[in-house]
Amino acid sequence: MEDLKKSMQPASSNIIESRIIQAVLSEEISPGERLGEKDLGEIFGVSRTLVREAMMRLSSRGIVAVSPRRGWFVIEPTVEEARETIEARRSVEIGLLMNQKIISVDMIKQLEAHVLEQQRAIDENDLGRRSYLLGHFHVQLAAALGNSILANILEELTTRIVLIAALYQSKADAQQSCDNHRRLVNALRVNKVEEAIKIMDAHLTYLDKALNTRLRKHELSGKLSN
Amino acid sequence: MEDLKKSMQPASSNIIESRIIQAVLSEEISPGERLGEKDLGEIFGVSRTLVREAMMRLSSRGIVAVSPRRGWFVIEPTVEEARETIEARRSVEIGLLMNQKIISVDMIKQLEAHVLEQQRAIDENDLGRRSYLLGHFHVQLAAALGNSILANILEELTTRIVLIAALYQSKADAQQSCDNHRRLVNALRVNKVEEAIKIMDAHLTYLDKALNTRLRKHELSGKLSN
DNA sequence: GTATTCTATCTGGTATACAAGATCCGCCGA
DNA sequence: TCGGCGGATCTTGTATACCAGATAGAATAC
Numbered sequence: 072m073e074d075l076k077k078s079m080q081p082a083s084s085n086i087i088e089s090r091i092i093q094a095v096l097s098e099e100i101s102p103g104e105r106l107g108e109k110d111l112g113e114i115f116g117v118s119r120t121l122v123r124e125a126m127m128r129l130s131s132r133g134i135v136a137v138s139p140r141r142g143w144f145v146i147e148p149t150v151e152e153a154r155e156t157i158e159a160r161r162s163v164e165i166g167l168l169m170n171q172k173i174i175s176v177d178m179i180k181q182l183e184a185h186v187l188e189q190q191r192a193i194d195e196n197d198l199g200r201r202s203y204l205l206g207h208f209h210v211q212l213a214a215a216l217g218n219s220i221l222a223n224i225l226e227e228l229t230t231r232i233v234l235i236a237a238l239y240q241s242k243a244d245a246q247q248s249c250d251n252h253r254r255l256v257n258a259l260r261v262n263k264v265e266e267a268i269k270i271m272d273a274h275l276t277y278l279d280k281a282l283n284t285r286l287r288k289h290e291l292s293g294k295l296s297n
Numbered sequence: 298m299e300d301l302k303k304s305m306q307p308a309s310s311n312i313i314e315s316r317i318i319q320a321v322l323s324e325e326i327s328p329g330e331r332l333g334e335k336d337l338g339e340i341f342g343v344s345r346t347l348v349r350e351a352m353m354r355l356s357s358r359g360i361v362a363v364s365p366r367r368g369w370f371v372i373e374p375t376v377e378e379a380r381e382t383i384e385a386r387r388s389v390e391i392g393l394l395m396n397q398k399i400i401s402v403d404m405i406k407q408l409e410a411h412v413l414e415q416q417r418a419i420d421e422n423d424l425g426r427r428s429y430l431l432g433h434f435h436v437q438l439a440a441a442l443g444n445s446i447l448a449n450i451l452e453e454l455t456t457r458i459v460l461i462a463a464l465y466q467s468k469a470d471a472q473q474s475c476d477n478h479r480r481l482v483n484a485l486r487v488n489k490v491e492e493a494i495k496i497m498d499a500h501l502t503y504l505d506k507a508l509n510t511r512l513r514k515h516e517l518s519g520k521l522s523n
Numbered sequence: 524g525t526a527t528t529c530t531a532t533c534t535g536g537t538a539t540a541c542a543a544g545a546t547c548c549g550c551c552g553a
Numbered sequence: 554t555c556g557g558c559g560g561a562t563c564t565t566g567t568a569t570a571c572c573a574g575a576t577a578g579a580a581t582a583c
Contacts, residue, residue: 120537123565128354130354163388220454223359344568364535
């Protein structure tokens with residue numbers, strides 16, 4: 072959490088907010104981590120007022136929550152919330168693809184470039200960047216499909232997914248995600264919407280299954296330790 | 298705006314936030330309306346601090362926006378944003394219906410009761426309540442389909458739709474909306490998902506068309522007045 | 524009479540002050 | 554040695570103070 076700050080100027084509350092989202096996406100901060108107003112204020116060189124503004128917005132997006140007089144904490148979704156988040160994302164992404172207009176050549180190129188970046192991060196073993204890019208791809212996709220509102224919603228949902236993955240999932244296969252993204256872009260380029268939807272659906276089902284597996288493990292270890 | 302307050306106790310920022318959403322849904326406050334921190338503070342009996350917290354969250358949900366040193370204003374979506382909002386809602390609602398699990402009898406009953414309430418508000422000509430219930434039905438629907446996260450997202454989107462309708466749409470036919478809701482619930486009860494999706498899609502297309510019509514009027518009057 | 528500039532006032536932007544609950548740690552007693 | 558009690562300390566909750574930008578209106582210049 073000490074490395075959140077990047078520039079030397081005092082930051083606005085918007086900057087704080089997006090830095091924290093970015094930090095979650097890059098797995099720099101983990102579910103359950105405490106984010107003290109005082110600490111953050113010192114890190115970003117501002118008073119608690121601006122920190123609180125950022126936290127307020129982050130809490131309204133379901134990224135952090137406050138425990139009265141104890142502090143702000145990055146949320147730790149319960150299994151139920153995790154399921155709902157995955158289902159919500161499935162609804163949004165499938166709906167997004169189904170309502171797809173024709174996607175421009177430029178956009179396809181941009182998405183392909185993004186996938187290449189992902190591959191590079193994987194090859195260079197840049198873990199934070201890798202996590203960030205793999206999540207951010209879906210935001211990019213929504214933006215490419217021409218809807219900034221859905222892009223916003225997906226940013227919220229993918230951020231939560233990263234938290235969920237950190238909690239319940241065995242390390243996701245980054246390479247497989249990246250491959251899926253590549254196949255998705257390919258399908259979109261030749262306008263095979265059906266296939267794109269299938270890929271997306273499979274991707275999310277995979278996520279959900281991983282969640283189930285991990286959950287069963289939790290239950291098991293719970294029983295063993297009692 | 299003077300009637301926002303309901304209870305006599307000083308309100309928390311959460312209460313302020315939900316009261317304002319409710320007020321927008323009931324068309325008590327209109328797009329473009331100014332919401333001064335000082336005024337709201339006096340209305341709710343709290344300092345500007347709490348008002349600001351509420352505004353911060355509302356702005357993160359795209360309901361209000363701040364104009365620096367001038368004040369907070371209920372957003373007036375541009376035509377482009379209106380389109381994106383309608384499309385976003387289409388994606389979310391269709392995705393929601395497609396991923397539907399079996400819906401319980403209790404939930405169907407609850408939705409039917411909600412529709413009856415809508416009808417009553419229409420019959421009694423209770424305009425605010427009518428607007429509120431017609432919008433809130435979709436939130437209820439998402440909740441009934443078991444996803445509180447999507448319900449939250451839909452609350453945000455329907456609130457914006459009310460603002461859009463106030464700006465661009467000729468008075469929507471409330472009776473028709475209510476009838477659509479009834480048909481939707483009927484389709485869900487006998488598990489005709491396909492039909493439910495069709496009804497929903499038509500509903501939103503109708504919205505979008507109304508937007509187009511009104512837009513052409515705008516353009517026309519713009520040309521005439523220049 | 525009109526346009527312009529200046530100033531009084533109002534608004535949000537940010538920091539700080541102070542209140543009150545939560546926590547931690549040392550002390551005391553059994 | 555262990556458990557409960559009490560206060561010191563730390564944290565957020567809320568109000569307030571003060572600053573600076575925006576606005577409106579009066580006074581002024583033309």
